[in-house]
Amino acid sequence: MTTLTINGQQKSFDAPADMPLLWVLRDVLGMTGTKFGCGIAQCGACTVHIDGKPVRSCMLPVGAVRDRAITTIEGVGATPIGARVQKAWLDLEVVQCGYCQSGQIMSATALLATTPNPDDSDIDAAMAGNICRCGTYVRIRAAIKRAASERQS
Amino acid sequence: MAVTRNDLEGVSRRAVLVGGAASGFLFAFHLPARAVNEPVQPPDRTDGRFAPNAFIRIDRSGTTTLIMPQVEMGQGVYTSISMVLAEELDADFAQVAVAHAPPNDKLYANPIFGIQVTGNSNSVRAFWKPLRTAGATARAMLVQAAAQQWQVDPAGCSTANGRVIHAAGGRSLAYGDLADAASRLPPPKDVALKDPEKFVLIGQPLKRIDTPDKVNGKAVYGIDAMLPGMKFATLGACPVFGGKVGAVDDRAALKIPGVRQVIVLDDLVAVVGDHMWAARKGLDALVVTWDEGANAHLSSNDIWEDLRAASRKDGVVARSAGDVAKGLAEGDRFEASYELPFLAHATMEPLNCTVHLTPDSCEIWTGSQVIARAQSAAAKAAGLPVEKVTANNHLLGGGFGRRLEPDMVVAAVRIAKHVDGPVKVVWTREEDIQHDIYRPVYRDTIAASLSNGRIVGWKYRIAGSSVIARWLPPAFQKGIDIDAVDSAVDIPYDIPNFSAEYVRAEPPAVPTGFWRGVGPNNNVFAIESFIDELARKAGKDPVVFRRDMLDKNPRMLAALNLAAERSNWGQPLPARIGRGVCVQPSFASFIATVVEAEVDEQGEVYLHRVTSAVDTGIAVNPDTIRAQLEGGLIFGLTAALYGEITIENGRVKQSNFNDYRMLRIDQAPKIDIHLIKSGEPPGGIGETGATAGPPALRNAIYAATRVALRRLPIDRSLIAVGNRS
Ligand code: FES
Ligand code: FES
Numbered sequence: 001m002t003t004l005t006i007n008g009q010q011k012s013f014d015a016p017a018d019m020p021l022l023w024v025l026r027d028v029l030g031m032t033g034t035k036f037g038c039g040i041a042q043c044g045a046c047t048v049h050i051d052g053k054p055v056r057s058c059m060l061p062v063g064a065v066r067d068r069a070i071t072t073i074e075g076v077g078a079t080p081i082g083a084r085v086q087k088a089w090l091d092l093e094v095v096q097c098g099y100c101q102s103g104q105i106m107s108a109t110a111l112l113a114t115t116p117n118p119d120d121s122d123i124d125a126a127m128a129g130n131i132c133r134c135g136t137y138v139r140i141r142a143a144i145k146r147a148a149s150e151r152q153s
Numbered sequence: 154m155a156v157t158r159n160d161l162e163g164v165s166r167r168a169v170l171v172g173g174a175a176s177g178f179l180f181a182f183h184l185p186a187r188a189v190n191e192p193v194q195p196p197d198r199t200d201g202r203f204a205p206n207a208f209i210r211i212d213r214s215g216t217t218t219l220i221m222p223q224v225e226m227g228q229g230v231y232t233s234i235s236m237v238l239a240e241e242l243d244a245d246f247a248q249v250a251v252a253h254a255p256p257n258d259k260l261y262a263n264p265i266f267g268i269q270v271t272g273n274s275n276s277v278r279a280f281w282k283p284l285r286t287a288g289a290t291a292r293a294m295l296v297q298a299a300a301q302q303w304q305v306d307p308a309g310c311s312t313a314n315g316r317v318i319h320a321a322g323g324r325s326l327a328y329g330d331l332a333d334a335a336s337r338l339p340p341p342k343d344v345a346l347k348d349p350e351k352f353v354l355i356g357q358p359l360k361r362i363d364t365p366d367k368v369n370g371k372a373v374y375g376i377d378a379m380l381p382g383m384k385f386a387t388l389g390a391c392p393v394f395g396g397k398v399g400a401v402d403d404r405a406a407l408k409i410p411g412v413r414q415v416i417v418l419d420d421l422v423a424v425v426g427d428h429m430w431a432a433r434k435g436l437d438a439l440v441v442t443w444d445e446g447a448n449a450h451l452s453s454n455d456i457w458e459d460l461r462a463a464s465r466k467d468g469v470v471a472r473s474a475g476d477v478a479k480g481l482a483e484g485d486r487f488e489a490s491y492e493l494p495f496l497a498h499a500t501m502e503p504l505n506c507t508v509h510l511t512p513d514s515c516e517i518w519t520g521s522q523v524i525a526r527a528q529s530a531a532a533k534a535a536g537l538p539v540e541k542v543t544a545n546n547h548l549l550g551g552g553f554g555r556r557l558e559p560d561m562v563v564a565a566v567r568i569a570k571h572v573d574g575p576v577k578v579v580w581t582r583e584e585d586i587q588h589d590i591y592r593p594v595y596r597d598t599i600a601a602s603l604s605n606g607r608i609v610g611w612k613y614r615i616a617g618s619s620v621i622a623r624w625l626p627p628a629f630q631k632g633i634d635i636d637a638v639d640s641a642v643d644i645p646y647d648i649p650n651f652s653a654e655y656v657r658a659e660p661p662a663v664p665t666g667f668w669r670g671v672g673p674n675n676n677v678f679a680i681e682s683f684i685d686e687l688a689r690k691a692g693k694d695p696v697v698f699r700r701d702m703l704d705k706n707p708r709m710l711a712a713l714n715l716a717a718e719r720s721n722w723g724q725p726l727p728a729r730i731g732r733g734v735c736v737q738p739s740f741a742s743f744i745a746t747v748v749e750a751e752v753d754e755q756g757e758v759y760l761h762r763v764t765s766a767v768d769t770g771i772a773v774n775p776d777t778i779r780a781q782l783e784g785g786l787i788f789g790l791t792a793a794l795y796g797e798i799t800i801e802n803g804r805v806k807q808s809n810f811n812d813y814r815m816l817r818i819d820q821a822p823k824i825d826i827h828l829i830k831s832g833e834p835p836g837g838i839g840e841t842g843a844t845a846g847p848p849a850l851r852n853a854i855y856a857a858t859r860v861a862l863r864r865l866p867i868d869r870s871l872i873a874v875g876n877r878s
Contacts, residue, residue, distance in 0.1 A: 016410055019430045027385055027428035032377035033370020035550075036429070037501055038582045042810035045501065073370035086368040093360065093776055096784055097227030098367030099501040099550030105368060124819035131810060133501040133551050134227045135787025135842075137821035139780070 004065055006031070007075025017063025021055075022046045024062050025072060033073040033102050037131070044130030047103040048072050054110040056129075073102035081147070082109045088147035096134035104130050108144050117148050203332035205291045205340055207260040208238060208284065215315060215329030217244045219251050222261040222269070223276040224522055225363050226552035227784070228839045229777035230276045232361045234284060236773055237277070240354045241288030241347060244328070245315030251362055253546040256525035266625065269525040272557055273636075273671060274740040274837025277773055281835055289344040297341070298334035299326050349771060349832060358776035363548065375547040376579060378507040378518035383575040384413060386568055387432040388423040390588050391443050393803035394451065394662035398422060399442040406438040415439065416571045423568045429579055436581075448662045448803035456594060456660045456800065457492075464490070464596040464616035468654035469632040472642035480610025480650025481602050487690060488600040491679040492864040495660075495798035496592035496668055497805075497813060502550020503585040506565035509575035510535055515542045515566065520549035522556040530559035534566035553788070554667035557624070558590050586813055587805040591798055592668030593618035594660060595637075597679035606691045607702060611648045613641050616656040617675065618665040632657060636667075640676035640844075645709045645738045646684075646702035663800065669788055670843035673739040678865070681735045681848035686861055695734050695852065696722050708768045708831075709738055712745040715766035715827055720747035729753070730761070733852025735845050740837030742769040743829075746786070748822070748849035752857045756869030756876070758850075760790060760822035765845065767826065770833035778838050779826045785842020786824060791816040793847035797866050 003012045006029070013028050025031045025048070034057060037045030041056040048057045049071040076082035085108050088094075095101050104127070111118055111126035118126070123144055132140070203211040210218045219238050225231040231251050239246050254261045254269070261269045265279040292312055299317035300307035303324060311318045318325040349355070366372040391397060401422055403415040411431025416423040424435035507518040508531070515535040521527040521544075528544035535542065549556055565578040580588075595617035602610040619634035628635060633655050641653040659665075668674070688698035696717045703710040713736050717723070722732060730751045737744055749762040763786050772778050795814040799806045807813040851862050858872045870876060 015428075016430075019428070023428050023430040026377075027430070030379050031370070032373070032379065035501075036376070036503065036579070038810050039433075040582075040809055040811065043501070043815075077369055089368045090360070090364060093364065093780060095227075095361070095364040095367045096229070096780060097501065097549060097551045098364065098372055099374060101367055102370055128817045128819045131501070131815045131817060133499060133553075133788070133815065135784035135791070135816070135821075136780075137787060137816075137818040138783050138824050140818060141821075 002062060004062070004070055005067065006070045007072060007078070015062055018061045020058050021048065021060045021062050021065060021070070022057040025057065031072060031074055035099055035102055037100065037103075042131070043100070044103040044107060045100050047106040047130065049076070049106060049110055052110065052113055054107050073106060076106060076109055079109070081112050084147045084150055085109045085112065085143070088143040088150065092139050092143045092146060094136050094139040094143050096136055100130060100132045100134070104132065104140055108140070108147070111144065112148060118144060203291070203295070203335045205294055205335070206287045208287045209242065209291045211328050211332050213329050213332050215245070215248055215327050217242070217249050217315065217328070219249055220254050221251050222254050222263070222280060223271040224253070224520070224524070224546060224549055224552070226271070226522070226549035226556070228276070228781055229361055229774060230271070231363050232359060233277055233773045233777060234280065235362060236354045236359060237281065237284045238288045240352055241285045242292050243312035243314065246354060246359070248315060249362070254524070256528040256544045258525040269523065270557065271522045271552070272554065272667060274839040274841065277835045278741060278837055285346050286344065289346055290340050293341050293344045294335045294338045295328055295331050297338055298331045302326070302334065355771065355773050356775065359774055361777070372548055374502050374550045375507070375518055375520035376502050376505040376550065378545075378547070378577060380507065380509065380575040383507070383577055384425050384427065384572060385429045385432050386423050386425040386572070386576050386578045387429060387436050387581055388421050388564065388568065388578065388584060389436050389439070389441070390421040390584065391445070392587060393443060393445040394448045396420070396446045396448065396803070397444040399444040402440040405440070406435040409434050409438060414572065416568055418567055421564065423578070425572055425576060433581065445803060451662055451803040452801050453799045456663070460594055460596050460616060460658050460660070463656055463658035464598055464614065466656055468614050468616070468656035470652055470654045471633045471638040473652035475650035477610055477612050477650045477652040481600060481612060483609050484602040484604030485690065486600060486602045487687060488598065489683055489686060489863060490596055490598040491682055493595045493675055493678060494796065494865060495594050495663065496792055496796045497586045497589040497798050497807070498551075498553045498555035498668060499586060499810075499813060499815070500549075500551030500553055500555050503582055504555070504561040504580040505578060506562050507575060507577040508565045508569035510566065510569045513537070513541060516545070517542070517562060517566070518545045518547065519562060520547040520556060521559065521562070522549070522552050523559060527559040527562045530562050531566050534563045535570070553669040554671070555589065557667050560590065582810070583808040586807055586809065589798075590664045590666035592674075593620065593665040595675040597675060599679060599683045601683065601687055603687060603691050606693055606698070608646065608648050608687060610650045611652070613653045613679070614656060615641055615654070615675065616658045618659050619657045620665055620667055622657070624667070634672070636672035638672065638676070640673040640680065640737065640739045643738060644680055645706050645736055646699070647705045648702070662803070669785070670840045673737065673840070673844045674789075677735065677737045677739060677844045678848045678851070681737070682851050682863065685733070685852045685855055694723070699734070699736055706738070708743040709736055709745070711829060712736065712743045712766045712768050715829065716745035716747050716764050719766065719825060719827055720749065720762070720764035722747060729857050731853045731856025731858070733849045733854065733856055735849035735852065737841070737844055739844055740841055742767060742836030742838055742841055744841050744845055746845040746849045748846070748853045750850055750853040750857065752854055752872050754874040756871070756873035758794060758854065758867060758869070760820060760850070763822050763824045763846070763849070765824075765826050765842070766829060767841070768829040768831050769836040769838050770831050771835050772828060773835060775828055778828060781838045782826050782842045783824045785840060786846045787816055787821060787842075789843035789846030790850055792843070793850050793865050793867055795866055
């Protein structure tokens with residue numbers, strides 16, 4: 001039996017230690033907000049936070065998580081930065097099909113937590129691991145800047 | 154507002170009951186097993202619900218549920234369709250809920266195709282009139298019901314925000330309060346539609362209905378279906394096209410914890426487990442010997458040689474004007490050929506389908522652009538009559554044409570036949586890319602002659618696979634694929650002697666399908682690349698050259714002029730930076746695009762800026778139009794920079810995003826979209842950016858390097874310094 005802290009809640013389940021966190025979330029716990037896109041850390045759809053840092057859950061063995069705090073898209077709105085990012089995403093209507101956007105929002109929230117006023121190159125560095133097949137990049141960039149500026153206002 | 158899952162059976166039944174059983178169709182009434190993570194929804198009540206047609210239902214509380222005949226795959230269509238319906242209905246938009254349509258080729262047929270399909274950027278075009286009429290009819294019935302209750306002349310009543318108002322009597326009633334009475338009335342014939350000047354919703358950049366649940370993890374895609382007791386499976390199809398399974402050693406796979414079952418079918422193997430991880434590990438542990446069959450040595454080179462040979466033959470003329478032989482004999486003659494590669498769709502949501510099969514029923518959960526076809530494909534694969542199959546559609550994590558095919562449903566049902574209880578079948582990204590139904594390879598040849606700086610003769614031959622012949626056979630007539638020649642027969646320029654012809658050339662073994670931009674993708678690339686080359690031969694600026702041939706096409710000309718102005722066309726740029734232009738009247742929208750790009754000494758390409766000006770007729774939701782163009786441009790530019798599926802030894806070489814690359818945010822250009830106000834009927838928009846990006850970029854590179862690229866994706870070695878052609 002493994003116990004993890006996900007979005008502030010303790011969850012216990014049975015899973016092999018080498019099983020990536022992505023599949024624990026989706027298939028064992030039924031938390032389907034975190035998405036599968038590639039399985040090889042190339043697309044960012046599966047991004048979650050471990051102790052606030054963005055991690056590709058498709059390559060993270062659940063056994064390596066231990067007692068660190070996991071935040072997923074289902075819980076990120078409870079943090080002030082996450083809520084601001086979600087709001088900016090809706091204000092600027094970033095989303096198209098939406099399949100990549102859980103991962104985009106998790107990466108953007110983690111960026112703003114460490115870099116409250118990111119410039120274009122900060123955004124490039126933090127977000128280049130997240131593919132959007134619908135091509136919403138222009139709005140993602142604008143929404144990150146908007147979420148950053150709303151902190152000041 | 155929430156997107157509910159198939160709100161369903163009641164809709165169809167009710168539509169039959171109330172709207173008249175004209176089709177005589179019967180919808181089998183299954184109560185589907187509730188997927189545990191899908192929004193809980195009260196059971197459909199047919200009592201007291203006003204359901205005047207297949208699209209609208211209003212219950213007593215006033216909730217207006219709109220049934221979406223087109224699927225939401227990111228293009229914002231749930232919002233656009235709701236806006237069109239709500240506009241004529243005068244609904245309170247804040248009280249509108251939307252539901253996925255159940256499979257039904259009669260009630261939800263796309264008027265352009267005649268079947269239930271979302272594609273070809275025609276949702277708003279095709280449904281513009283039917284939805285407006287549906288909304289206006291419902292509105293008239295509600296007005297009639299109120300007028301009867303008040304015993305007044307309906308002409309003295311008005312509607313707004315979900316209420317009927319009788320101003321003279323100082324009274325009003327909410328639509329919900331009129332639902333019962335309205336359902337007892339016969340629908341009127343020939344209702345008047347609103348004067349577009351009076352639109353209150355259409356034309357506004359309203360917020361999308363589907364996006365709030367897409368930023369918090371709540372949105373449910375096909376891949377998210379979760380059923381009590383379900384198992385998870387993944388598959389490996391024979392890597393060689395047309396090949397079969399030879400022998401399978403499953404001993405190691407079955408030892409993996411969580412693996413339940415190995416299924417061997419004639420052309421694929423699948424592993425079923427307690428979760429995707431077990432299934433995936435199991436698949437990797439299988440030792441499979443494939444019977445590779447006739448295509449074991451097929452390569453891209455063979456396919457290109459065949460296509461080049463085919464493209465030298467005469468084709469079937471799809472359209473001609475004037476005397477093309479005479480036109481070509483005048484002035485200076487030029488000829489060029491352009492080639493486009495196979496492409497995978499790589500929707501962000503990998504292929505998937507969940508199936509629960511019992512001896513006498515089948516239920517599927519998936520995301521499809523053709524849900525009725527998915528239902529019948531499932532029935533055929535299950536060996537059941539179609540009314541025994543319940544098909545639950547979902548939000549799509551990208552479609553781009555991939556989900557116009559039901560192959561994933563067929564494979565999942567074949568697998569489910571061997572599984573006890575529900576099973577979710579998820580493709581790995583590698584399987585998704587290596588077993589796509591690919592955008593065909595094309596080779597287009599254009600010959601043209603120039604006289605006094607104008608084109609006087611134009612002979613355009615397209616050679617490539619016919620997707621239409623397979624996908625919609627009745628539409629394939631006299632050897633002409635209407636999609637493959639779509640923008641070739643409809644070029645924007647005034648050319649006196651003209652012909653466009655088509656050579657059907659099917660690649661051996663490789664399945665071909667629609668891909669965002671469809672036929673115009675190929676046509677516009679060839680036409681606009683060649684136009685740039687002709688402009689240079691004529692010694693004219695590319696914008697001026699085009700402008701001079703657009704005198705009879707004012708909408709196209711206006712878009713070109715605006716794009717040129719906003720992109721600073723003509724202003725000097727540093728060395729190895731260029732601007733390229735593309736104009737296209739495709740999908741009934743008029744779009745001019747300018748790409749500004751830089752080519753470094755090694756031939757690497759940097760996208761600086763894209764400017765598009767678009768006249769898409771009445772803009773239902775202008776923000777959605779911008780978003781679709783932005784995204785479409787990135788989609789097309791991705792293909793131009795990276796997209797190519799190659800075949801070696803009968804196998805697709807690419808496998809995942811490491812070798813089938815996508816444009817990323819750090820390479821994305823600045824994009825400016827300028828909408829031209831128009832009162833014309835709405836045009837299509839979802840695919841137009843994908844069509845515009847590649848030729849505009851190719852022409853920017855031509856301007857920056859003077860190298861005339863004639864093939865995609867862009868070959869960096871040809872545009873590195875020292876490689877001028
Ligand atoms: S699924 Fe993890 S990065 Fe793509
Ligand atoms: S919104 Fe569709 S992949 Fe990003």
